[in-house]
Amino acid sequence: QKEVEQDPGPLSVPEGAIVSLNCTYSNSAFQYFMWYRQYSRKGPELLMYTYSSGNKEDGRFTAQVDKSSKYISLFIRDSQPSDSATYLCAMRGSSGGSYIPTFGRGTSLIVHP
Amino acid sequence: GAGVSQSPSNKVTEKGKDVELRCDPISGHTALYWYRQSLGQGLEFLIYFQGNSAPDKSGLPSDRFSAERTGGSVSTLTIQRTQQEDSAVYLCASSLGPGPQDDEQFFGPGTRLTVL
Numbered sequence: 001q002k003e004v005e006q007d008p009g010p011l012s013v014p015e016g017a018i019v020s021l022n023c024t025y026s027n028s029a030f031q032y033f034m035w036y037r038q039y040s041r042k043g044p045e046l047l048m049y050t051y052s053s054g055n056k057e058d059g060r061f062t063a064q065v066d067k068s069s070k071y072i073s074l075f076i077r078d079s080q081p082s083d084s085a086t087y088l089c090a091m092r093g094s095s096g097g098s099y100i101p102t103f104g105r106g107t108s109l110i111v112h113p
Numbered sequence: 114g115a116g117v118s119q120s121p122s123n124k125v126t127e128k129g130k131d132v133e134l135r136c137d138p139i140s141g142h143t144a145l146y147w148y149r150q151s152l153g154q155g156l157e158f159l160i161y162f163q164g165n166s167a168p169d170k171s172g173l174p175s176d177r178f179s180a181e182r183t184g185g186s187v188s189t190l191t192i193q194r195t196q197q198e199d200s201a202v203y204l205c206a207s208s209l210g211p212g213p214q215d216d217e218q219f220f221g222p223g224t225r226l227t228v229l
Contacts, residue, residue: 008153032213043117043204043220044156051213088155099211100146100169101218105155 003027006089006104015113019076023089023104026070031094033065034101035074038086047087048074079111115139117221119205125227126195134190134224138207145188146208146218147180151201159203162188163211195228202226 006023013019021035032051036044048063050056056063062075072091076083086108090101118137126132138145147159158172162182173179177195182188192199202223209215 006155041222043206043222045220046217049217090156094213099144099163099216100158100161100172102158103148103156105153 003102004089004091004104007107008105010108010110012110012112013079015079015081015111017079017111019079019083019109019111021074021076021087021089021107021109023072023091024070025072025091025102027091027093027102028067028070029093030091030102032092032101033063033072034090035061035063036088036090036103038088038106040085044088076109079109081111081113084109084111117205117207117219119203119221119224121224122222123225123227125229127229128197129194131191131193132195132226134192134203134205134226136188136190136205136207136221138186138188138205139219140186141209142207142219143185143210144208144216145182146206147188147190148204148206149201150204150223156204159190192226195226197228200226200228 004025035048038044053065053067060077064073086106088106089104092101120135143164145162148156160180161169177193180190204223206218206220208218
């Protein structure tokens, strides 16, 4: 079992839909959680960065962390065709030099007009 | 300002040849990471440089892989005697530092390596 599990999709939704992307993990030491967006043939770019449990909102994006269930989510409201990309979750511990995040495989999202 | 740049953007080589991939991080970033991304496999950590500390090489898959970072800036990833399974996109990222306020990683566009 991988440390971080993420369904690769593809997930296809109509424009305007609410999208839910999820990751599960097994390492209880993970404290910092990130979501990256990667367009085709580009490097990933950071979307959301959260610490421990709770919610964080930024525009149409909401990141949610449930450490008790080892489950994180990214919600996209009013999805747009420009949101079509691969979304990678990543997470890491808090100390001891474990600054290198562990990434999920990524979920491919397609938002069609 | 300029982001992370990588060269070449594409590299096709024959099995058994050596290749060098270059990464220019964002100026002032002390941390530099190399990852490998294969189709549908996510990002696989290879090596991490932080300032003048010894690099974390724990992700390098074999002794055919090596990397250096000169002057705390430019980094080169070298793959010797390439194999077909080395075909992947090699991504470089840099961050201000390792701490929780500074470790946002900025990625380059990657080098797509194809080994024939």
